[in-house]
Amino acid sequence: MAFKPRIGVFICHCGENIAGTVDVSNLAEEIIGYDNVSFSTDYEYMCSDPGQNKIKEAIEEENLTGVVVAACSPSMHEDTFRRVVEEADLNRYQCEIANIREQCSWVHGEGNDRPTEKALKIIKGTVEKVKRNVSMEPVEREHSDKCLVIGGGIAGIQAALDVAEAGNEVILVEKSPTIGGHMAQLSETFPTLDCSQCILTPKMVEVNQHPNIELMAYSEVRGISGYVGNYRARIERKPTYVDADACNLCGDCEEVCPVEVTDEFNQGLDTRKAINIPFSQAIPSSYTLDTEACLGLNPLRCSECAEACDADAINFDQTSEYVEEEFGAIIAATGYDLYPKEKMGEYGYGEYDDVIDGLQFERLLSATGPTGGEVRRPSDGKVPENVVFIQCSGSRDPENHNSYCSKICCMYTAKHAKLYRETVPDGNAYVFYIDIRAGGKDYEEFIQNVREEDRVLYLKGKVSKLKKADGKMKVWGLDEISGERVEIDADLVVLAQSIIPSEGAEETSEHLNLNLGANGFFKEAHPKLRPVESLTGGVFYAGTGQGPKDIPDSVSQGSGAAAKAIDLLAKPTLSHDPQVVEIDEDLCSGCGLCVGQCPYDALDINSKGVAEVNELLCEGCGTCASGCPTNALSLRNLTDEQLTEMIHAHIGD
Template structure:
């Protein structure tokens, strides 16, 4: 059948037309074999632009379309839809990228850019003349979601999906849900008590009929694909039958073994059998075998077992692997603070009265180790002068992290304000490089701290901290006057950088989803697809994707949840058909494809002696195609022949 390709050259305003002579390109293409129609237009993606494409398809009886415009990641879907509406198979609509690949990188080289744009489009014409009409591959959809991590983001995402009517499995590695938000005292800029707004949501998760909550559990393995992931969840041995346990707490009272509490950031001890905090959900303890006398001393102790009124303690308990099938996965693994020990010049980890921001949160918390009083860790005295440092490890591309951790300016402002509310005649100082208050009500909050609570903001980075006569000496500079300053502080709080949760990187590898160089989960598009991973079926929520405050984390979680609900609205999921296919007639059955396939999509069929690609699993990565010695494995619409023709067109002349 004769191929009649239409070429549509977009100006993209002046983005393309300012560099490339679009008229000449369109004219040049009109003469090219296989091209039946060629034109140009200011904004091809606009409504009139799309109509121009549709009308031309009908009028000139086009069998294929090439839109020469921006990157296909932006508008491939747009034009495939337009093509389909006018009767051209979407997979016979191609994008020739003459913006990112040409005009943007060749500003000031009009002649060469015009020639290159022409060549790029000709290359795509060669592809398009051999493009087959394809249909998306339909795969069944399991209408159940998995949420990994149960901080505020995971909790919000789970509740939203469950309230949309779908089942959700929530997996949390700690004994309780709640994450970092449960540790916070009050939240900026409204000073809501964190626990008061958090705990009702925690209870709602635990009681929701559509939510299956699995705490003290981790993801062991994930296989499958969007619509039907198979997940192995490791339910860690709690040594307590948490179904039988009635949460009376007697065991925690009597347990003789103590270790620093993670929840209280080491400012207080917890027992070896413990719940992280009194409002934990579920409010049932686990035994930390690493610190339990029974495990350390070969069965000596066992007090908890003896006194448990319902016989829930079980030292023989083992890790259990539970398999579940889900259609979509939301990753909400949260953040950690950059290690305080890395801040050597501030005496991090060395001086008792130099503490982390989360330690200060626990101090401010009414349910914290000091009952809400601000006290110096070294001597338990009320500090009269407290110095707060922003950018501890953030915005430091040479020594630490290059990015802004986004929340520190605000939470340190909150810290300084709450300190003043508790110690009325105390003086709070905040050293800053910029005070970043981009959020609703944030600037007003900062102004209130500076003007009403007399917090002295000093512009400059502190260079050195040392102990002298029971004080923590802070050496900095006020760059507004250019004067070196010294403060004899009683307490120093470091606003440490936000980094991805320590376990997140390993989990991302298991899930085969991308992260950035710092380990934050990578979104599919920084502006237009901020809650999706590039891997289909995976969604992102909260600080795992980048530093975020609570409102932003909640918004992203709700966004991810609505994407999942969107996915679940269909009975089937439609996958891209641009995948590998094996020619039975030429396949020699060498199984190379089976060994190289990273998704286990290539399988060997014994009775036929040939390999086959499972359509529902293949991601179209091309590994088998490159490896196949007989050329039997081919990518649909990107066959060897198409590639040869494309390369020839690209190198022509």
């Protein structure tokens, strides 16, 4: 006996959203006479518990073989209703959604029968599809249990620690010789004024000691292939020319090294040797020989460091080491840079020694900085009496610089002004601002305290320009509140430079096909509801690579990304929607057209000379199926026959 489908149609009112335009009870009556429809009903909210129960009861009582829910877009509740039919022991792929809201009631006016007629056609088309659907089970696949974390700033550190604590192995890749990121450069942190290194270094040490974390500092990801659960990354560990285990940090090498270059850790306010350690609590705790600065290794030009090293830790023969590993999940925590002050024409193109950026001022305030924590200006080491802080430098300026708010500058500028006033009690601190954005816990109170107790003069308005005269910087500004144009002879100007994504964001996006937003930050899967996920399965974001954020937000997102990665890695197998393409090997000519068309790299020509699909990569878009010249490819549950019958139902013949 031939299989006779018994389809149930469930029509949702969606309050007035559908019922206000479409005659839902009429629909339920009309559809009952249609081919294979053995049950129909309508209900106020099909997605509510009573609505779901109606579906379950009807499946059991009416022995339904397929279900059509005529309601909102499948992107809203398809999964809800498929779970409902599963609970009634029907295969989830025997449930389809007829979208009569977004594609009918919402876009057509009330007061005539035509929306109802159209809704009926949409439902009939869906009935034609579902009665030809095959039952399927999700595609299951093994996956790697390891997690790759790219970037060793505070967000990456937090993510790595959380994933490792959950029992998964982590490789943490950091480009520079030490982890810690920009947070290691900060003096004190708002609004509590904890010393940054004091709260950061214990976490750095924890990373180093954690049995589940392999730290690869001075390393870069060179390529990533694969897909969710099964990524394969190639990582280059660059030579430091120092054996980290043997190095005892005596510093003799640094002392004898004849080369002095700009010190990046001190933001160019100091020099370092070619062989150096960025700061004393650096992790890994070892020296690194910077070959770009060194007089030369091949041929060896100097070797003073090696001669001075009693521990024999220096090895000029080290070369890059390449590691290839499989990863189930990847967390991109590539961090930020400051928008270069060289781009600020109105503030001197970075040419004035005493016009510095926020990170440089952090180094001046830091006890481990070039001035030992005394605020001395770069040009002549003088303690500045008048310090002007300019907020929104490069931010909120769509015409010339970046259109967005960099979010953290209001707070760190207030902190800077406070710390300056505490260090130089006789000094004057002026802050130029457009708005004060202090929307964090205890942040507004912090700002008010800085204004009130530290007597920092806040002036509302953006500084027009800086003019250099007699060793002073003439600041042309405005105070909008008093309506006064103001001029200040500043000894030091601190620019709260805009936050921009580091180079790592673009590099990582190229490796993983990640989307970047217009400003170059990682674009999340959903700006509100999926803020730590990328659209690439198994890739998550943490920290400022996704957008400007402060330390607590970066740490939160690090933990959020870790939770997502742990969730994925904890699954025994990964399942994938089986609505993918199927290949009829007898029809396939092996032309390979589909391989090039596939946007997901899911197709290949196999050793038999015919197309083969990787079901885990296929997203069921159908591009290949429509392009196949021999009709060898078809989408499961969206076959040519199904499409044709749906069209017939729609046009009514």
